[in-house]
Amino acid sequence: QKEVEQDPGPLSVPEGAIVSLNCTYSNSAFQYFMWYRQYSRKGPELLMYTYSSGNKEDGRFTAQVDKSSKYISLFIRDSQPSDSATYLCAIRGANDYKLSFGAGTTVTVRA
Amino acid sequence: ETGVTQSPTHLIKTRGQQVTLRCSSQSGHNTVSWYQQALGQGPQFIFQYYREEENGRGNFPPRFSGLQFPNYSSELNVNALELDDSALYLCASSPGTGEAWGYTFGSGTRLTVV
Numbered sequence: 001q002k003e004v005e006q007d008p009g010p011l012s013v014p015e016g017a018i019v020s021l022n023c024t025y026s027n028s029a030f031q032y033f034m035w036y037r038q039y040s041r042k043g044p045e046l047l048m049y050t051y052s053s054g055n056k057e058d059g060r061f062t063a064q065v066d067k068s069s070k071y072i073s074l075f076i077r078d079s080q081p082s083d084s085a086t087y088l089c090a091i092r093g094a095n096d097y098k099l100s101f102g103a104g105t106t107v108t109v110r111a
Numbered sequence: 112e113t114g115v116t117q118s119p120t121h122l123i124k125t126r127g128q129q130v131t132l133r134c135s136s137q138s139g140h141n142t143v144s145w146y147q148q149a150l151g152q153g154p155q156f157i158f159q160y161y162r163e164e165e166n167g168r169g170n171f172p173p174r175f176s177g178l179q180f181p182n183y184s185s186e187l188n189v190n191a192l193e194l195d196d197s198a199l200y201l202c203a204s205s206p207g208t209g210e211a212w213g214y215t216f217g218s219g220t221r222l223t224v225v
Contacts, residue, residue, distance in 0.1 A: 004153070006153070036216075044201070046212060046214070090153075097167040099214065101153030103153045
């Protein structure tokens, strides 16, 4: 079983739609939760991070963590064509030195 | 403040050859991690270097090795290349080993083994 599972999609939505992305993880020791965005031919860039259960908002982005279910989500409101990218969830334990990534979900926002 | 730079951007090697990839960390960052990202997959942790020593290693064979220099730049060396080594190799620097979200990734080196 992989440490982090993420539906690779692809996901195609019209401009203005809400994008919903999810990951599940197996290790309850994971404590830090991140979402990265990766454009084609680029490295991942950090989008959102949190370490507690609940919601965290940043502009059009909301990260949600449910530690009891080992489930994390990212919501993108009012999606734009510039949001078209691959979104990777990444998780880390408190005493870990590595990030464990999901496979990434490729999102296309159609104008 | 510069970000993380990696060189070369693309590379084609023959099976059995050796390759060296280079990474310059972001200013102020003393920790460097390397990740392998196969096509359609998420990055997989190879190893991390802190103060010129390997600080942790993922599930990669010994033919994957690295170095960190006093200026915190780093190299990834892969010996006896295999076709499955074809991937995007990402370098990430961070201000310390304890930073969970302080990682800055470079744009990667795309290695093709033929």
